[in-house]
Amino acid sequence: MTIQAHDPRLLPNPCGKSSCVSGGKAAILYGSLCLLALGSGGVKGALPPLGADQFDKRDPREAKALGSYFNYLLFSTTIGAAIGVTVIVWQLGFWCLDSGSPSTASSRRGRAPFSGLSRLSLYHSKTGRCHSPRLLKNCMRSMKRNHFLRRKKISHTNQFRCLDKAAILQEEAKPTSWKVCTVTQVEEVKVLTRMLPIIASTILMNTCMAQLQTFSVQQGNRMGRLLGSFEVPAPSIPVIPLAFMAVLIPIYEFIFVPFARKLTGHPSGITQLQRVGVGLVLSAVSMAVAALVEVKRRNQSIKSPLEPISLFWLSFQYGIFGIADMFTLVGLLEFFYKEAPACMRSLSTSFTWISLSLGYFLSSVFIDIINSVTKRLAPSKQGWLHGQDLDKNHLDLFYWFLSILSCLNFFNYLYWASWYKYKTEEPKMEPMIRFKEGSPVEGLSRNSTNGGPSVEDKKEDAKEEKEQVGEAQ
Template sequence: MHFQGYTLMIIQSHYKKLQPDPCNDSRCVKGGQALMFYTAIGLFGLGAGAIRGCVPALGADQYDQKNPKEQMQLSRFFNWYSLCTTLGGTIGITIVVWVSMHKGWDKSFIISLSCTLVGLIIIALGKPLFRVRIPGDSPILRILQVLVVSVKNIKEKLPEDSSELYENYDQESISNEEHLLHTDQFRLLDKAAIIPAGYKPAKWRVCTVTQVEEVKIITRMMPIVLSTIFVNTCLAQLQTLTVQQGTLMNNHIGSFKVPTTSIPVIPLIFMSILLPIYEFAFVPAARKLTGLPNGITQLQRVGIGLVLSSISMSIGGIIEVKRKHEILHHGKRLNLFWLSFQYAVFGIADMFTLTGLIDFFYSEAPAGMRSMSTSFAYLSWSMGCFLSTALVNATNSVTSKISDSKIGWLEGRDMNKNHVERFYWFLAILSVLNFINYLYWANWYTYKKDVPIISNEQNSLKARSDHTDETESDKTATPN
């Protein structure tokens, strides 16, 4: 899909007949031209979504979490994965953007397609060396089974002893390595593990405790996903507003002229520099203090990112006040370099949040649901972008009614008369409230519990051993 999307974009950007005539109307693209364009965008989005969801899980599966050394390397992998995606984004926003502006859009899409093909070839060459997990049932199907069976058994009474719930130790679990221990949250779902009288264990009639716990884990993750949407809303606004601000600023840094469309490269540069520092300096120092392999927990890492995003929005408001003051009172354009302050802080925030989320969702997810779970980080990102649009529309709608000019904070044509600084501070306040909400759910979250699979034969041997120990104890016991 990724390949097909790029191919359509190359064809349309190369042939003038497939492009709309120059116009100022945003709706001038219509008919077959619009169909081709949106088909390409749709294919590209679907392909990118599949790649981003699977690649982190595929890479992390190469590490054995039962091996302490490899388990420590797992978190390092996510840092290096983030560094690679950051470097790729840096190349895209600088070199590819330059090519599109000076050589043509078709040339820039050809470069992007070539990079995609090179990546595909590298993955194909490495396939014989990969640790490939045997596929199990569909994660969505397993979730549906628990939900359906729990509804079917809604009238069944839960046993007082959770050990009476059904668990099949002969059945190979989806992870083929572990069973999950029972937890007391979401007891209604436990009804899916009750064997109704007169029935034998069968799919869509009874589920194992492990299967029920998988659904509980996914359910516990949902508040974390929802609590991190707003940081991505801030990111979307930062990338949009700074490009608009950049058109009204001095974009010369020394003798070099920075293209306005390349402004979002600033946080990527900071992330490229800071990720190795985080890995080789921060993690070892934090590990000595906390004793944790990763220095801090994944949820603590995400929390730090949420705090920094609020600080970044506050700085953004201050920079906008200074920009407007310089141009309105002194007639001078503020240098583009000033935007690096808010971008630097947000780059650090993104380093903590995105990488921490991917690590968290992979480490906590049931073994057969890791690809789906790592996609939650990108689900949060996409929902944040949609929320960004809705928030701008809502802000303009409300502020246009209460302002004397009857113009919203962000909808005026003259950005120097708009109130972008107020919007930045509004985002900062919402970010603080979102962080408080996140703290609640992070403290509420219960980490998963797992145990190695024990076969029926092993259970039988253990039972015999326990019985022998009890007999020997009775023989050696002396009366009071």
């Protein structure tokens, strides 16, 4: 990108249309953007779990500090982004690269993150209806096997009970890793399934952020950008929400969290889903404020083109959305990291960036749909966002549309957030069910509570583990 921007022969023709970029020039441009996306995606996906893995969740003090880590992570990225859109000192990059030290902790390599999902899909397609005693016996066996392999066991839930038959051992079937799931493996897939509506509910907020970042630069070009004798460059306008976040994150961490912790008793002050909900509400408010500011800007621009309103009117919408982003982004990172299965923690925080990318794609779809629909309905036969001249467009109506849609999305999120059940890990390998004397699994329950599993069960567990190791090799 630097070479293309420097060499005039690689620059597109100044026609102001996307069709001007073609051939080798387009290949260089889009190729560099893809490389940028790959590099940025690797850092953003790997950095949150790398830092979170340094905390021991079994230690109450470190578990409480885990929530603060995500706040500090957002604060550092905010400062970095602010420097990026204002002033860049390239020597600083080499200094930071030299100052690192190999003093991080890394988790042991576990099984493939999607192996449980693929196994469960295979089981679900093959297994049929079975008797409940067999299911209960298999559940107890799964509990013991999880303990034998030193895996964290997740409690069984009643949601998505259709998936439970993947943990059913068929009559006269050999219990191998590709023929039967443990209860924990089934619950891990349930956790991922419960996360999907939460991810989908945050896409619209990222769509609103994309619109603010895009149209605010165009608005800023038609506003007074003087700060004393200094004229603020239009590409530096995104520094406004970053400045708000840089100030508000320490206030949230050192004032709001301790105060809320005293009221709720929660280590993070409020739960992760509550934090995301606050962000969704504020995003709707921000779009409404953006609509009001655009009305004022356009009226002043039409009335007195030489006396536009100040650029800092955009700080209202940017400030509110900065608070919304602070709540939502950190809430999602912490939520996905804590709720995801242990084998998927390094991948789960990337769900946040998936929601972000889908929101940006959806913003382009919204613009095309709004333009095509309003073009047919408007008497002037022109869409709300038909041209480059904001004074002739109806950006305020588009902002109102996003605000109303965000309100509806919030109520949709409330439903899924109240429906969601946080996963609970069982620290002790004790049976959750007591069986009556004479029950088909009563002997198994007795062995589990009195002295541990029987010799036959130990041999069976050892055989199953040997088979799993052989399959892995």
